[in-house]
Amino acid sequence: xxxxxxxxxxxxxxxxxxxxxxxxxxxxxxxxxxxxxxxxxxxxxxxxxxxxxxxxxxxxxxxxxxxxxxxxxxxxxxxxxxxxxxxxxxxxxxxxxxxxxxxxxxxxxxxxxxxxxxxxxxxxxxxxxxxxxxxxxxxxxxxxxxxxxxxxxxxxxxxxxxxxxxxxxxxxxxxxxxxxxxxxxxxxxxxxxxxxxxxxxxxxxxxxxxxxxxxxxxxxxxxxxxxxxxxxxxxxxxxxxxxxxxxxxxxxxxxxxxxxxxxxxxxxxxxxxxxxxxxxxxxxxxxxxxxxxxxxxxxxxxxxxxxxxxxxxxxxxxxxxxxxxxxxxxxxxxxxxxxxxxxxxxxxxxxxxxxxxxxxxxxxxxxxxxxxxxxxxxxxxxxxxxxxxxxxxxxxxxxxxxxxxxxxxxxxxxxxxxxxxxxxxxxxxxxxxxxxxxxxxxxxxxxxxxxxxxxxxxxxxxxxxxxxxxx
Numbered sequence: 001x002x003x004x005x006x007x008x009x010x011x012x013x014x015x016x017x018x019x020x021x022x023x024x025x026x027x028x029x030x031x032x033x034x035x036x037x038x039x040x041x042x043x044x045x046x047x048x049x050x051x052x053x054x055x056x057x058x059x060x061x062x063x064x065x066x067x068x069x070x071x072x073x074x075x076x077x078x079x080x081x082x083x084x085x086x087x088x089x090x091x092x093x094x095x096x097x098x099x100x101x102x103x104x105x106x107x108x109x110x111x112x113x114x115x116x117x118x119x120x121x122x123x124x125x126x127x128x129x130x131x132x133x134x135x136x137x138x139x140x141x142x143x144x145x146x147x148x149x150x151x152x153x154x155x156x157x158x159x160x161x162x163x164x165x166x167x168x169x170x171x172x173x174x175x176x177x178x179x180x181x182x183x184x185x186x187x188x189x190x191x192x193x194x195x196x197x198x199x200x201x202x203x204x205x206x207x208x209x210x211x212x213x214x215x216x217x218x219x220x221x222x223x224x225x226x227x228x229x230x231x232x233x234x235x236x237x238x239x240x241x242x243x244x245x246x247x248x249x250x251x252x253x254x255x256x257x258x259x260x261x262x263x264x265x266x267x268x269x270x271x272x273x274x275x276x277x278x279x280x281x282x283x284x285x286x287x288x289x290x291x292x293x294x295x296x297x298x299x300x301x302x303x304x305x306x307x308x309x310x311x312x313x314x315x316x317x318x319x320x321x322x323x324x325x326x327x328x329x330x331x332x333x334x335x336x337x338x339x340x341x342x343x344x345x346x347x348x349x350x351x352x353x354x355x356x357x358x359x360x361x362x363x364x365x366x367x368x369x370x371x372x373x374x375x376x377x378x379x380x381x382x383x384x385x386x387x388x389x390x391x392x393x394x395x396x397x398x399x400x401x402x403x404x405x406x407x408x409x410x411x412x413x414x415x416x417x418x419x420x421x422x423x424x425x426x427x428x429x430x431x432x433x434x435x436x437x438x439x440x441x442x443x444x445x446x447x448x449x450x451x452x453x454x455x456x457x458x459x460x461x462x463x464x465x466x467x468x469x470x471x
Contacts, residue, residue: 032061036068043071048078066095070102073109082113093122100126104139116147127156134163138170145173150180161190168198175206184214201231205239217247228256234264241273245280253277261290268298276307284314288322295325302338305329309342313349322346330366337374340366345383363387378407382414385421394421412441 035054042051055072062068073089076082089106096102107122123143127136141156157174161167171194178187191207208223224240237260244253257274264270275290288311294304305326312322323346330336330343344366348358367384370377385400401418404411419434 032058039071039075043075043078046078048075051075052079064095066092066099066102069095070105074105077105077109077112082109085109086113098129100129100133100136103129104136107139107143111143111146119143120147132163134160134167134170137163138167138173141173141177145177150177153177154181154183165193166197168194168200172203172206175210179206179210179213182213184210188214199230201227201229201233201236203227204230205236208239208243212243217243221247232263234260234267234270237263238267238270238273241270241277245273245277248280250277250281254281254283266297268294268301268304271297272301272304272307275304275311279307279311284311285317287311288315288318292318292321292325295329299328299332302333302336305339305342309345312346319346335373337370337377337380340370340373341377341380341383344370348383348387360387360391376407378404378411378414381407382411382417385414385417389417389421392424394425397421398425410441412438415441 035058039051039054039058042048042054052072052075055068055075059065059068059072069088070092073085073087073092076085076088086106086109089102089109092102093099093106103122103126107119107126110116110119110122120143123136123140127133127140130136137156137160141153141160144150144153144156154174154177157170157177160170161174164170171190175187175190175194178184178190187210188207191203191210195203195207204223204227208220208227211217211220211223221240221243224236224243228236228240237256241253241256241260244250244256254274254277257270257277260270261267261274271290271294275287275294278284278287278290288308291304291308291311294301295308298304308322308325312319315322323343326339326343326346330339333339344363347366348360348363364384364387367380367387370380371384374380381400381404385397385404388394388397388400398418398421401414401421404414405418408414415434415438419431419438422428422431422434
């Protein structure tokens with residue numbers, strides 16, 4: 001939170017401040033002064049071990065020196081020796097309790113040691129000592145962000161911005177805090193003000209997030225595009241392509257993702273985005289290739305398999321590759337119900353219907369394993385019901401459909417199949433009830449396409465929140 005150079009300058013300016021008055025000989029005093037200066041130089045140059053050694057030798061001659069304890073604390077903090085750093089920084093605060101800088105340094109070290117409450121006390125005392133200080137307002141705000149108290153952080157960032165209106169970092173954090181609190185107009189105003197002096201990709205990306213959350217989708221698309229042109233990072237290209245994908249402008253999304261994957265060929269999420277855009281545009285073979293690439297880049301990422309499970313049925317040319325990837329995923333995650341389900345479905349329906357080489361016993365075993373791992377997975381119950389129904393085992397298929405509909409009553413196809421099975425067993429009244437529900441659901445457009453759109457949104461928003469959820 002506090003800049004090392006700031007403390008270095010302070011220390012250099014107080015070379016004689018720790019006054020070793022008990023020493024009678026001036027040459028000895030001058031020698032110790034030189035050693036202190038040397039320690040300051042070593043600290044500023046990053047030679048922390050040398051600085052620590054010199055300061056430890058000086059300390060017996062001036063055990064009550066604020067400057068030595070303060071610098072020694074900073075040195076040990078730089079060496080990641082937090083316990084030693086805390087000892088000296090705490091002593092420095094005791095020696096000079098009205099020093100906001102000393103309290104900030106101690107608070108920073110305590111936060112690093114996960115002593116969160118104690119750290120907060122020091123940041124608060126520093127702010128009370130210097131309530132009009134840009135640094136102390138910002139430090140306290142950043143502390144609140146660290147502990148997840150965005151509402152408490154926002155007014156501190158706002159106060160800091162009043163003190164120093166040209167601060168890019170604080171202005172960005174203030175706009176982000178406003179965004180996360182739903183203060184879209186305020187967030188936009190802050191971001192646009194900073195843009196007058198700082199035209200950066202990350203700031204345009206933030207403005208895009210603000211406009212997206214505020215329902216200004218055209219403006220958001222323009223913001224993300226500007227961000228990607230100014231700074232074509234993986235994040236900026238992903239956000240630009242995702243904005244096109246979310247609002248169903250698939251051809252531009254494909255073009256953006258193709259550019260992005262060429263620039264960042266090791267990014268699984270970019271290939272997932274490309275696969276989704278291609279699938280949504282009906283380019284199934286290309287979609288499967290993109291999603292298989294994503295699976296190769298990160299075999300443990302479940303998201304590529306979610307969408308691959310939808311695309312492969314329309315692209316039988318790559319069935320063998322798809323099956324092998326789902327097999328590998330099932331082995332990688334043997335206790336994951338969906339992994340077993342995906343593998344079962346790839347074996348069963350990964351190729352065109354009528355394939356006589358399908359091992360239905362293996363498919364059945366995998367579906368049963370999936371249900372055993374997670375009995376609340378409606379899709380597995382529906383597919384196991386289909387398998388039993390295909391073998392005319394209606395006494396087994398009907399309970400599976402019933403259970404699936406208990407878990408999700410809006411599965412229109414499950415109502416239809418259950419109705420069909422009731423016809424086969426002579427329960428025509430119940431069959432008519434199921435067909436009626438099926439027709440009603442179809443009329444209400446509770447379609448798989450709506451579910452797929454929700455899954456696309458979940459993928460996009462989860463990725464965005466992972467990369468930019470905090471100031």
